[in-house]
Amino acid sequence: MHIMEGFLPPAHAAAWTAAAVPFVVAGSRSIARILKENPQAKLLLATSGAFAFVLSALKLPSVTGSCSHPTGTGLGAVLFGPSVMAVAGAIVLLFQALLLAHGGITTLGANVFSMAIVGPWIAYGVFRGIRGLRGSLAVAVFFAAMLGDLATYVTTSVQIALAFPDPASGFTGALLKFTSIFAFTQIPLAIIEGLLTVIIINLLSQYSRSELVGLRFIPGEAK
Amino acid sequence: MLTSDGFAWTNRWHRHHPAEKGLLAGGMLVLAVTLPAPTTAPIIIAVMFVTTVLGAGIPAVTWLRLMALPSGFLITSVPFLALSLNFSSGLQVVFSPQGLEVALSVLLRSLAAVSCLTFLTLTTPTIDLVPLLRRVGVPPAVVEIMLLTYRLVFVFLERAATGHQAQIARQGYVGLRNTLRSLGLLVTSLFQRSLERSRRMEIGLTARGFQGELRVLAPKRSISRARVASAAGLLLGVAAAGLVLDATVR
């Protein structure tokens, strides 16, 4: 869920940008490391970014009737890992702003923080956690994608609540207000995205094993 | 494919140096978020409408459509800024005049900021702005990845659109379950073809001497001093008008 251009007060916009930058820089460093070993990986990284963008441009059937789209956060985090996703996500969000006027430049930092950092890290953590507890692939993917989505939406609500505390009840009231408004659209969407991601990962792990091994999603077969 | 991108490449100002347009849009954006919204924002919206529609020659309908895009976000969030939750005696929802003032000012500020972004989206190909990122310290490798990403976005979008059409022809996307299944199949095939494309592109680029670096030369474009001066003048004018008006109102 993108916070639109100009919505956040300048101090907040700047603070969230400052919060997002270290993650993106760290991601860029790890990308630079990958590229040093294998310069051709540039193509693969660009492919992942473009794929993520196109994914976010697809429309999801939405309960509220408005057009919604998958964030792809969970899928991206599970496939490419959260540190690469910070950069890929930032690129996608920048392109969405410049190409579609969706989201914004001043709110880029806040959006990167919720969608390219918190969402993917939560998704990744949930995925690893459930897999570590020997949960099935489908269960792990579903909760990773769904909770990744929900984490993004909660983060966005926090960002807005911090910027616009309730006149009477302050931050707590505002957070309650915004989480409950957005819940109507975001909870069903998170479930749908969870289901969709399971379908996709299932199809991929059946038919694109070699690619997934290449992306280190599935550890290579032991000798 | 993407309407806004089509205009960015063909509008009256598409050959102008991106820095000129970046200065105008970026400057106005700064004014929009920093100056008092109730007085400055309407001026900015008017100025950006005039430059986009009369200056760059974008149809007014297109401008309006793009401006209306974030309205969903505004509708679901702005009214609630004017409502207040009070826990002191149970849960009470009350109207807050103070909140209404904030809500109106956020509404205006956002619309003014969006009008700046809309100008940039409709008049400047995104890819022209990316090289400017190198100046603010983004590593060259990341900039190269962005250049490539931009190109691939369109290749994949075209594939996604055609695939979607083909699925519709076979009665995909009828009902919720079918829609999820269709979408899952589309995304999966898109993923596979994307990886395939990246492998084939590596061959194609290797044939052109690719050894890891994606260096290109942009067509030569010069910055027009006259246009930079008028953009700066416009920014100063808007800032002054906004501030003066604000002082008068108070």
Added chain:
Amino acid sequence: MTSIALAANGIDYTYPGEVRALKQLDLTIEKGQRLAILGANGSGKTTLLLHLNGTLRPSAGRILIDGRPLSYDRRSLVALRSRVGLVLQEPDDQLFSANVYQDVSFGPLNLGLSEAATRSRIDAALEALRISHLRDRATHMLSFGQKKRVAIAGMLAMQPEILILDEPTAGLDPHGVNHLLSVLHRLHETGTTLVFSTHDVDLAYTWADQIAVFADGTVLKQGEAAAMLADRELLRTARLKMPLILEIAEALYCRRPAWAAIGPPRSKDALLHLLEQTIGGPQ
């Protein structure tokens, strides 16, 4: 009198923010006909085909099915698409599943058919395209020609009354073209109406009953194949050339006007036969 299955009536279309469009386009598709939509690349043929199955909605004019204007509610579109099947040019864009059998099952399952009915539809479609041996193969391992056949089988399994193919022979080698044409021939004989777009004048000439000559977003003229392709003025306007067979036959005709009564040869063999009559057998 022949009955009209599907028609476009003065349709206009503009892609948002773009120039290319359909302009005042008329087209009629008769039941049981083989109609070629012949035009240069980028003239808007695909855009037209996407109107015929309701994917795109004209900004002016109407699509008529069985003489009634198409309405664009969900139910009418589903009904239209179960009767009008569209196969796009690029097979890679329309194969979604990992293997051939699964891919062909997509359409029939969407029609809500039972598993048994779906299976028999799949078998029949694979058989019709002579690709039963490919049923278990991975789609990405197929050759271009095979992919094309699988894409057509996927549509055929839905048993449309009208089958529309966008550039069906593009990218196929002569062998692949022959195979495809023989499949289409059998389909036509069992009553399916066939519409295909192409820029190949030779193919349109030897294979279509009628030709709609298409240029710059509109149908310049629609009529009997040989008549359309003998019209040099029309061909020039549409940036097309005359089929070689017809050109040679014309060279013969204009020297021996009497032959014109036989009618123009429609195939290589007919031309060679005509030639034999003209200059006599081997000496």
Added chain:
Amino acid sequence: MTSIALAANGIDYTYPGEVRALKQLDLTIEKGQRLAILGANGSGKTTLLLHLNGTLRPSAGRILIDGRPLSYDRRSLVALRSRVGLVLQEPDDQLFSANVYQDVSFGPLNLGLSEAATRSRIDAALEALRISHLRDRATHMLSFGQKKRVAIAGMLAMQPEILILDEPTAGLDPHGVNHLLSVLHRLHETGTTLVFSTHDVDLAYTWADQIAVFADGTVLKQGEAAAMLADRELLRTARLKMPLILEIAEALYCRRPAWAAIGPPRSKDALLHLLEQTIGGPQ
């Protein structure tokens, strides 16, 4: 005597885990020649072309450049690719930049040319393909034919001695084919060696000096174009057909054996001329 620029000597190749391969393949490319590699789809033509610019390395046999075997270290490969330019069939596989001018600049910059030299190379390449007006256009807004020309311009800007094109006319309409052939004609006249793969016998017949007939991963025979395409047995083995012009000419020749001295007509006009001589002018 003509000198051999590039040759394949008994090369074998198998894709990891697959069946399709090159087998004992021989091919010679003479300087200044126009060579067509003619074969059905999926016969391995692209695999062969990828060997000629060193992308794939044969498992047996050698690639010879100027008579010396190619070694596969980085420097030799870079040197080879600056002399042998390969244009792939699908332009989207080779265009990576957002606008035309930038894209064409990629190759010359990789050769280490200065900015000034690069700019003049770009201008010359765009001019050679008659697409100077597209220089500021977005790559993704081009038509297929335009993309194809930009891909060729990108290779041309590197000024290769040998230009290899994979199915250059695939997907182009007659107008696009003519445009491309006139570009290639000018290139050939200025001394560039041209190699192209195709399954279009008519194109190979009217346009190539030599033809290498390709089937099942090997070159069956290489020789003068008309001789290759008159060999019915060879064509059958390679699943190809005889060009229509040649077939009609043959029908004429076998009736009037004396004409055979003139040699087979290489173009539609030559055939019509021959026909006129045979049956006399209009009556």
